[in-house]
Amino acid sequence: MKRILMKGNEALAEAAIRAGCRAYFGYPITPQNEVPEYMARHMPRAGGVFVQAESEIAAINMVHGASGAGVRAMASTSGPGFSLMTEGLSYMIGSRLPGVVVNVMRGGPGLGNIAPSQGDYFQVTRGLGHGDTHGIVLAPSTVQEIVDLMPVAFELSERYRLPVVIAADGILGQMMEPVTLPEPIAPPPPPDWATTGAVGSPRVISSIYLAPEDLERHVLSLMRTYQEIREREQRWEAYRADDAEVLVVAYGTAARVVRSAVDRVRAQGLAAGLIRPITLWPFPTTAFERSPRRWLVVELSAGQMVEDVRLALSGRAPVGFHGRVGGVVPSPAEVAEAIRSAVVGEVVRA
Amino acid sequence: MSVASPDAAKLWEQNAFPRHRIQWCPGCGDFGVLAALKMALVRIGVVPHEVLLVGGIGCSGQTRNYLNGNGFHGTHGGPLGYALGAKMANPDLTVIALAGDGDTLAIGMESFIHVCRRDPAMTLILMNNGVYGLTRGQDSPTTGLGKVMEEHTEEHPPFVDPARLAITAGATFVAQSFSGDPKHCAEIYAQAFRHPGFAMVNDFSPCVTYNRFNTASWYREHSEHIPEGHDPSDKAAAWALLDDFDRRGKLPLGVIYRAPRHKKAHARLPIWEEELAGIDPGPMFSVFR
Numbered sequence: 001m002k003r004i005l006m007k008g009n010e011a012l013a014e015a016a017i018r019a020g021c022r023a024y025f026g027y028p029i030t031p032q033n034e035v036p037e038y039m040a041r042h043m044p045r046a047g048g049v050f051v052q053a054e055s056e057i058a059a060i061n062m063v064h065g066a067s068g069a070g071v072r073a074m075a076s077t078s079g080p081g082f083s084l085m086t087e088g089l090s091y092m093i094g095s096r097l098p099g100v101v102v103n104v105m106r107g108g109p110g111l112g113n114i115a116p117s118q119g120d121y122f123q124v125t126r127g128l129g130h131g132d133t134h135g136i137v138l139a140p141s142t143v144q145e146i147v148d149l150m151p152v153a154f155e156l157s158e159r160y161r162l163p164v165v166i167a168a169d170g171i172l173g174q175m176m177e178p179v180t181l182p183e184p185i186a187p188p189p190p191p192d193w194a195t196t197g198a199v200g201s202p203r204v205i206s207s208i209y210l211a212p213e214d215l216e217r218h219v220l221s222l223m224r225t226y227q228e229i230r231e232r233e234q235r236w237e238a239y240r241a242d243d244a245e246v247l248v249v250a251y252g253t254a255a256r257v258v259r260s261a262v263d264r265v266r267a268q269g270l271a272a273g274l275i276r277p278i279t280l281w282p283f284p285t286t287a288f289e290r291s292p293r294r295w296l297v298v299e300l301s302a303g304q305m306v307e308d309v310r311l312a313l314s315g316r317a318p319v320g321f322h323g324r325v326g327g328v329v330p331s332p333a334e335v336a337e338a339i340r341s342a343v344v345g346e347v348v349r350a
Numbered sequence: 351m352s353v354a355s356p357d358a359a360k361l362w363e364q365n366a367f368p369r370h371r372i373q374w375c376p377g378c379g380d381f382g383v384l385a386a387l388k389m390a391l392v393r394i395g396v397v398p399h400e401v402l403l404v405g406g407i408g409c410s411g412q413t414r415n416y417l418n419g420n421g422f423h424g425t426h427g428g429p430l431g432y433a434l435g436a437k438m439a440n441p442d443l444t445v446i447a448l449a450g451d452g453d454t455l456a457i458g459m460e461s462f463i464h465v466c467r468r469d470p471a472m473t474l475i476l477m478n479n480g481v482y483g484l485t486r487g488q489d490s491p492t493t494g495l496g497k498v499m500e501e502h503t504e505e506h507p508p509f510v511d512p513a514r515l516a517i518t519a520g521a522t523f524v525a526q527s528f529s530g531d532p533k534h535c536a537e538i539y540a541q542a543f544r545h546p547g548f549a550m551v552n553d554f555s556p557c558v559t560y561n562r563f564n565t566a567s568w569y570r571e572h573s574e575h576i577p578e579g580h581d582p583s584d585k586a587a588a589w590a591l592l593d594d595f596d597r598r599g600k601l602p603l604g605v606i607y608r609a610p611r612h613k614k615a616h617a618r619l620p621i622w623e624e625e626l627a628g629i630d631p632g633p634m635f636s637v638f639r
């Protein structure tokens with residue numbers, strides 16, 4: 001297989017087209033601008049449509065419409081734009097529609113900056129709009145993994161009829177790495193619920209259930225889907241974890257730094273390992289069944305995933321936290337020091 | 351408004367925060383807007399504490415950082431909303447929104463239309479360069495100005511004309527200027543700041559990096575001052591002027607439309623001391639006795 005050097009944002013756009021995506025909608029925002037730039041050029045060549053919308057709200061509504069019409073559709077954005085898209089995501093979940101949204105996370109809150117961050121964890125895992133909403137959230141940590149997860153995202157999204165969010169960050173979007181691209185697949189035919197015909201039984205896309213009993217039935221069915229996803233779709237990677245006396249939990253870019261830090265402290269005789277969640281929702285609770293003496297969570301945030309780790313462990317072991325915010329990425333040496341501190345039980349920076 | 355002290359000009363020359371290094375590319379049209387703003391603010395005799403500058407997101411939003419005065423930086427597409435809120439809460443402020451064509455006419459379009467309708471006594475300086483500069487060169491809603499577009503598509507629709515739109519939506523002061531002529535800009539801005547309703551100035555402010563078509567020399571070639579005989583209070587004349595310039599492939603610079611404000615100022619809640627002075631609060635507390 002031919003390996004080529006690609007920027008994360010461009011690789012994800014190419015991987016989406018190869019996964020049969022034929023409709024892309026977006027609005028300019030850094031650090032994901034290479035995605036629409038690539039899509040503008042390549043999507044029409046693949047016979048798909050590209051629209052630069054007038055806002056992120058319009059972009060997600062276009063995804064909503066295209067998905068309802070039975071086409072693999074996606075949008076990409078970053079933090080502030082993702083906030084705007086959450087209204088549409090709630091409606092897509094309520095309407096049981098697939099679709100993929102990439103959030104190339106940047107520093108927040110508010111306008112923040114355009115440096116890498118993982119500060120949108122709560123928003124992607126808990127906050128896909130109002131109501132009882134969840135969507136599967138995939139967190140790649142390399143450009144190759146972005147490429148590999150793209151077809152998975154569309155397949156999961158269609159299997160469960162829920163939007164899938166790919167949570168990347170400014171580093172993953174902007175960095176170049178060698179990747180092997182999969183062979184392109186033909187877009188699947190429109191599903192039998194899509195608004196492609198009304199003869200016989202009309203097809204309606206809607207999220208409104210005015211009678212409380214009807215809405216309860218609808219949400220209970222969503223909850224059954226959520227439960228099925230929790231049971232079947234947990235994904236994670238364990239690195240040098242089997243004999244570890246301290247396990248570090250990190251995802252995305254932070255996990256790459258932790259991996260180097262684990263090697264570093266292992267070389268000095270400390271048995272450390274890494275648990276890297278690939279699905280942020282459902283959170284891979286199964287990975288937390290075996291418990292070493294100490295846990296440490298490393299995030300590019302003020303401490304968000306750490307809450308899921310504590311829930312998964314239910315108090316079985318102490319969980320430390322080391323986070324950098326504002327776009328600052330810790331060095332392997334800094335994380336190695338945090339691991340050593342966690343083991344001796346010192347209070348690490350909160 | 352206070353009378354400008356001899357130091358007013360100096361106050362406006364100072365940068366609000368010296369830590370803000372100017373981020374614009376050399377030759378950016380926004381330098382002309384910045385110079386014109388300083389001249390206009392001195393001319394209308396306000397000092398920095400009387401002015402609120404609301405910046406958009408985009409290169410043009412930086413203007414707020416390079417001027418003295420109260421500043422406000424919010425969401426992309428939000429400046430007119432923040433400006434309206436501030437103006438209604440504190441009508442004594444001179445409120446000026448400084449935003450670009452992407453901010454105002456794409457994501458901020460609903461605010462643009464509804465602020466024109468409400469017609470509050472504030473100003474929008476729309477720095478129009480026909481491109482998203484900060485995010486590196488995407489098409490904006492005003493992309494395509496001056497180009498013969500044989501075939502529009504859904505992906506590439508025709509451009510938005512903010513002047514026609516503002517008049518249609520109910521703005522009572524609509525003007526255009528070219529930032530390559532800061533002295534003329536300053537004249538227009540000063541009139542806009544003094545206008546007792548919503549003043550929209552569509553300022554052609556070329557992007558030297560990402561818009562290689564609508565360059566400063568292109569604007570110079572394709573713009574003309576509005577003839578002296580034009581009566582801006584006549585809406586039909588304003589439309590005829592726009593049509594005439596369009597036919598000739600020119601952009602009119604100057605005041606296109608200025609209507610006498612016919613709306614009443616907004617009703618303020620009686621929360622100020624003097625307004626409460628005539629109210630007997632006794633009965634309100636009787637239930638607690």
